[in-house]
Amino acid sequence: xxxxxxxxxxxxxxxxxxxxxxxxxxxxxxxxxxxxxxxxxxxxxxxxxxxxxxxxxxxxxxxxxxxxxxxxxxxxxxxxxxxxxxxxxxxxxxxxxxxxxxxx
Numbered sequence: 001x002x003x004x005x006x007x008x009x010x011x012x013x014x015x016x017x018x019x020x021x022x023x024x025x026x027x028x029x030x031x032x033x034x035x036x037x038x039x040x041x042x043x044x045x046x047x048x049x050x051x052x053x054x055x056x057x058x059x060x061x062x063x064x065x066x067x068x069x070x071x072x073x074x075x076x077x078x079x080x081x082x083x084x085x086x087x088x089x090x091x092x093x094x095x096x097x098x099x100x101x102x103x104x
Contacts, residue, residue, distance in 0.1 A: 014074065016038040017078075018077065020039060021077055021080075049086040
């Protein structure tokens with residue numbers, strides 16, 4: 001039962017990533033709608049100006065063939081996303097950052 005729940009959560013996260021990759025590929029940006037789950041967490045950080053690095057794990061075992069094929073298809077789709085990283089000048093409020101870290 002726990003493995004089925006884990007698989008469901010993983011698939012939901014991958015579906016959210018797929019939505020993100022599709023929007024970046026088609027529109028070049030994410031829509032204003034934040035979404036749910038993983039998409040909500042990543043929404044503020046992913047855009048067409050960021051650097052994306054994704055690691056895909058596959059298995060050489062025949063037992064895992066279906067998962068490996070699905071992962072490779074997902075990797076191909078993710079590889080179609082084109083981004084143009086831009087270094088932006090940021091201003092860090094060091095006193096506020098230090099205060100926040102001390103409170104942790």
